[in-house]
Amino acid sequence: MSKNVIIIGGGFAGISTAQKLASTDVDITIIDKTNHHLFQPLLYQVAAAALSPGDIAMPIRAIFSKQKNVEVVLGKVTGIDNEKSTVHLENGTTHSFDYLVLAPGAQYNYFGNEDWKKHAPGLKSISDALDIRERILFSLEKAEQIDDPEKRKPYLTYVIIGGGPTGVEMAGSIAEIAKRSMMQDFRNIKPDETKIYLIEAMDGILNAFEDPLSKKGQKTLEDMGVEVLLETPVKDIKKNGVEVEGRFIETPNIVWGAGVIASPLIKELEVETDRIGRAIVKPDLSIKGHSNIFVAGDAAHVKDESGDPLPGLAPVALQQGKFLGNLIKDDLKNKVRKEFEYVDKGTMATIGRAKAVADIRGFKFSGFFAWLLWGLIHIFFLIGFRNRFRVFAEWVWHYLTFKRGVRLIAKKDEDS
Template identity: 60%
Template sequence: MSDQKHVIIIGGGFGGISAAKELRNSGMKVTIIDKNNHHLFQPLLYQVATAALSPGDIAVPIRAMFGKFSNIQVILGEVTNINKREHALELKDGRTFEFDSLVVAPGAQYNYFGNDHWADNAPGLKSISDALEVRERILLSLEEAEQIDDPKLREPFLTYVIIGGGPTGVEMAGAIAEIAKRNMMRDYQNFSKNESRIFLVEAGPQILNGFPKSLAEKARQSLEDMGVSVLLNTPVTEISENQVTFKEGSIETPNIIWAAGVAASPLMNSLGEPQDRTGRVMVNKDLSISDHPDIFVIGDAAHLEEKEGEPLPGLAPVAMQEGRYVGKLIRQQTPVDEREPFHYVDKGTMATIGRAKAVADVKGWKVSGFVAWIIWSVIHIFYLIGFRNRIKVFVEWMWYYFSFKRGVRLITNRFSK
C-alpha cells in the first residue's frame, strides 16, 4: 500500500489549473478531473462568439499542460457526488475515487433565476459550444436577412438583444455592434448597417455594476455612440422563441444572448455545507469547509467575505490566487492552526467595449478609451496559456485593428431557432 498522498482537483479552469501547477513534482499523486479535455480562457469567449477568434486560440488541452509531469493524471469525466466523510467522489459513469485532499473548482453555470426554460432561446457564454452556437445564430440571422426584401420583415433578423450589463454583456454588445455596423455589412447587399438594432438590457440602474460610476457611465456612452441602445432598470419578464418581453413591451428577434448572472455548480449541493443564494459554499478563511480541513472550495464555487460583508467576485484573478494558495497549503501540508488566511490582492477590474475602447480601474486609477484598451489587451494576452496562443491572438487582433475584418465566419451546424 503506497503512502503517497492523493490530491484530486475537480475542474480544469483558472482555479484548478493554478492549484495543479503548485503541485507539480510535489511527490504527491495529483488527479485532475474535468468534463472537458481543455482549459478555456473564458474572458475571450465572446470573441469566438463574434467571429474574431477561433476556439483553438483560447483553449489548451489539459493533458498538454501537464503531460511531462509524471505525478499528474488527467481524467475526462463529470463528478456527480462528493462523500466528504468517506473522502471519496463518484463520476457520472459510476467510477469512484478516494482522496486525501480535495480541491473543488467546478466553475459556474448561468443563472436564469428560476426560468431555466429560457436557456433554449437565450444561450449564455460558458463553453466553446455556447460560443459557437451564438456565432452561428448571428451569422444565420444575417443570411436570412439578406434574402428578405421587405425591411419590416427582416428587422427581427437584424436585431440583437444581450441581457445583462456586466463585463460579458458589455463586451458582447460592443463586439456585435462592430459586426452589425461595420465589419460584415460590406459582405451583404440587400440591407444597410443602419437597419441593425442592438439592445443591452440591464435590470439595475447602471451597467458594469461594481465599477466606479464614472467608468460605467463612460462605457454606456461609448456603447450608445457605437449604436447600442442601453436599457437600464429593465428586468426581463419572459423569453420565448424569437421574443424578449419586458414589463413595458417586447422585442422580436432570434438573436437573444444571456449574460445576466451565474450560479454555482449543482455539485456543491452534495457537500452538505451552508450555501449562499447562488449556490456558492461558505468556506473558512483558508478556503476549507467546516470540519474537513483537507477539502477546499475555490473560484466561482466559493463564498468568502473579505471586507464589508461582500463576497469575493467570480473573476479569473480571484480563482487563480485561490488555486495557488490552496496548492501551497497542500504541498507544504500546513497544519490547520498554522494556516494564514487567504487574502485576495485586487489588481483592478477592466472591460473592453470595442476596437480601441475599454474602461479600467487599476488600484484607484480610472482610465478609459485607447489606453484602457491597451492595458486590457496586454493583460489578457499575458494570461493566455501557451506562447503559440499569445502570438496567434496578438496577430489576429492586429489584423482586425488595421483591416476591420473578422476571420472566422463559418456556418457548420445550422442551429435551429
C-alpha cells in the same frame, strides 16, 4: 506514501493549484467534463467571430504533459462522500483522496425560468460561443435574402440581457459586427438597419466599476449604436423575441448574461451556501468539519476586507489556486496554515475596438489606453505561446482591417 490530491475542474483555480504542486511528492488527479482549459474572459470573442476556439482553449493533458505527477480524467462527477473521502463519477468509477479541491465553476442563473435557456444561451463554454456565433451569422444570411425591410428587421435585431462585463463586451462586439466589419460583404442590408439592445434590470451597467467608468462605458456603447435599457426587467423570453415592460422586441438573436449560480455539485458537500449556491468556506478555503476539502473559484463564497463576497473573476480563482497549492505543500511539512488574502490588482472590461474601461488600484482609465492594457494582460495570462501569438496576430489583423477572421456556419438549417 504519496498523498492523493483530487482537483475537480480544469478552470483557473484547478489549473493553478496543480501547477503549484509540480515539485511535490503528491499524486494529482484533475477531473473535468471537458478535455480542455478554457480562457473564459475571451469567450465572447469566439461568439463574435473574432477568434477561433483553439485560440483560447488548450487540452488539459497538454498543459501538464511534462508534470508527471498529474493524471487527467475526462468525466462527470456525480457524488462526493466527505466522510469516506471519495469522489464518484458518472461512469461508475470511484476515486479516493487525501485532499480535495472543488473548483467546478458556475453556470448562468435564469431565476427559475429554465425554459428561457434554449432561446437565450449564456456564454460559459465553447459550445455556447459557437451557438451564439452561428445564430448571428445565420441571421445576417437570412436577412440578406429578404427584400422587405420590415420583414428582415427581426433578423437584424440583437438583444443582450445583463449589463455586466460579459453583456457589455458582447454588445460592443455585435455592434462592430453588425455596423461595420461584416456589412461590406452583404449587398441588400445596410448598417443602419441593425438594432442592438442591452437590457439591464438595475439602474446602471458595469456595476463593479465606480463612476465615472460605468457611465463612460454606457456612453461608449450608445455611441456605437447600442440602445441601453436600464431598470428594465425581462418578463418573458420566447423563440421569436423578448418581452419587457410595455414592449416586445422581436428577434431570434438573444444572449443571456444576467447572473450566475454556483455549480450544483456544491450541494454534494452538504455545507452552508449563499443565495447563489456558493459554499461558505473558512479563511483557508476549507469547508466546515473537513480540513482536507477546499472550494475555490466561482463556487466559493469568500469575503474581502470590506465584508463583501469576492467576484467571480479569473484573478480571484488564480490567486486561490496558487494559495491552495502552497497550503497543501505547507500541510505536508506540518506548517501552520495561513488565511487566504486576495490582492485586488484591478478590474477591466472591453467594449469594442480601442474602447475599454479599467480601474487599477484607484486609477481609472478609459478609451484606447485601457483597451491596450486590457489586451496585454489577457494575452499574458493565456496558456501557451502558440495561443498568445495567434490571439495577438488576430487582434492586429482585426484592428488594421476591421475584418473578422472566423465566419463559418456549420448548421445545415435554422433548427439544427
